[in-house]
Amino acid sequence: MTAKALKSELRKRAEAARASLAEAERAAYSATACREAIRMLEERRSLVTDRSFTLFSYVPFRTELDVTPVMDWCWERGGRVVAPKVIPDRKLMSLHVIRGMDDLEAGKWGIREPGMLAPVLADLSEIDVMLVPGLAFDPEGGRLGYGGGYYDAFVRRCNENAGREPFKLAIAFDVQIVPQVPMDDHDFRVDAVVTERRGWTIARSD
Numbered sequence: 001m002t003a004k005a006l007k008s009e010l011r012k013r014a015e016a017a018r019a020s021l022a023e024a025e026r027a028a029y030s031a032t033a034c035r036e037a038i039r040m041l042e043e044r045r046s047l048v049t050d051r052s053f054t055l056f057s058y059v060p061f062r063t064e065l066d067v068t069p070v071m072d073w074c075w076e077r078g079g080r081v082v083a084p085k086v087i088p089d090r091k092l093m094s095l096h097v098i099r100g101m102d103d104l105e106a107g108k109w110g111i112r113e114p115g116m117l118a119p120v121l122a123d124l125s126e127i128d129v130m131l132v133p134g135l136a137f138d139p140e141g142g143r144l145g146y147g148g149g150y151y152d153a154f155v156r157r158c159n160e161n162a163g164r165e166p167f168k169l170a171i172a173f174d175v176q177i178v179p180q181v182p183m184d185d186h187d188f189r190v191d192a193v194v195t196e197r198r199g200w201t202i203a204r205s206d
Contacts, residue, residue: 003182003183003184006182007144007147007182010135010136010144010178010181010182011135011136011144011146011147014135014136014144014176014178015063015135017175017176018063018064018135018173018175018176019063020175021063021173021175026063026065026066026173027066028196029065029173029174029195029196030065030066030067030069030196031069032196033065033171033172033173033194033195033196034065034066034067034069034070034073034171035069036194036196036199037067037070037169037171037194037199038069038070038073040169040192040194040199040201041055041070041073041074041129041169044128044129044167045077045079045128048128051126052078052079052080053074053077053078053079053080053128053129054079054080054081054082054121054126054127054128054129055070055071055074055079055080055081055082055127055128055129055130055131056082056083056084056095056127056129056130056131056166057070057071057074057081057082057083057131058083058084058131058132058133059083059084059104059111059112059113061109061110061111061112064133065171065172065173067131067171068101070131070171071101075099075100080097081097081098081099082095082096082097082098082121082127083095083096083098083104083113083114083118084096084113084114084150084154085107085113085114085118086107086108086111086113086150088108091148091149091150091153092150092153092154092157093150093151093153093154094120095120095121095124095127096113096114096118096119096120096121097114097118097119097120097121098114098118103115103118123162124157124158124161124162124166125158125162125163125164127158127162127166128166128167129166129167129168129169130165130166130167130168130169131169131170131171132151132168132169132170132190133145133146133151134146134170134172134176135176136176136177136178136181137170137172137176137177137178137181137190137193138177138178138179138180138181139177139179139193139200139202140180140189140202141189141190141191141192141193141202142180142181142183142187142189143170143181143187143188143189143190144178144181144182149186151188152186152187152188155168155188156186165188167191167192168188168189168190168191168192169190169191169192169193169194170190170192170193170194171193171194171195172193172194172195173195173196174195174196174197174198176195177193177195189202190202
């Protein structure tokens with residue numbers, strides 16, 4: 001089976017596993033996972049001393065884990081939250097500073113995104129941590145996205161324009177953890193994964 005076929009099959013299984021969680025379970029697991037993630041992020045925030053800590057967060061949609069508590073934590077600590085706005089014809093995302101959930105409106109596919117008046121974040125090197133959405137993750141930081149390639153392209157932009165990648169954190173339900181995600185050369189790996197049951201940072205040899 002090709003990598004493309006493997007990914008397609010895994011997407012179906014992972015999405016079904018996530019959707020099988022009852023609404024109350026998703027809410028409880030989201031809260032627990034976010035608390036654990038915040039403990040990790042407090043340490044990352046303490047390393048930023050010359051400017052505001054900047055968090056790039058996706059906006060949760062449908063059965064995705066609700067990362068809103070992490071966004072709230074960042075605002076409460078005086079940090080800056082940026083969220084993506086999809087540019088479909090260019091297969092890109094622009095990042096915009098948001099001050100609260102009221103700065104969001106319905107966008108592509110019904111996913112909430114920053115409104116037109118939200119300021120653009122031009123300097124990608126200012127992003128300290130990036131919350132990465134996905135359908136499945138593995139112990140080595142492998143990530144299975146939704147197939148659009150937006151986040152892969154964004155990480156490449158960070159390398160090309162900023163000379164570095166932000167710390168990439170996946171906050172997921174434990175049912176989304178699989179033994180191995182099929183990876184292509186253009187796929188990136190996350191730096192840490194947190195679920196309602198466990199959390200770990202991936203050691204890099206490079």
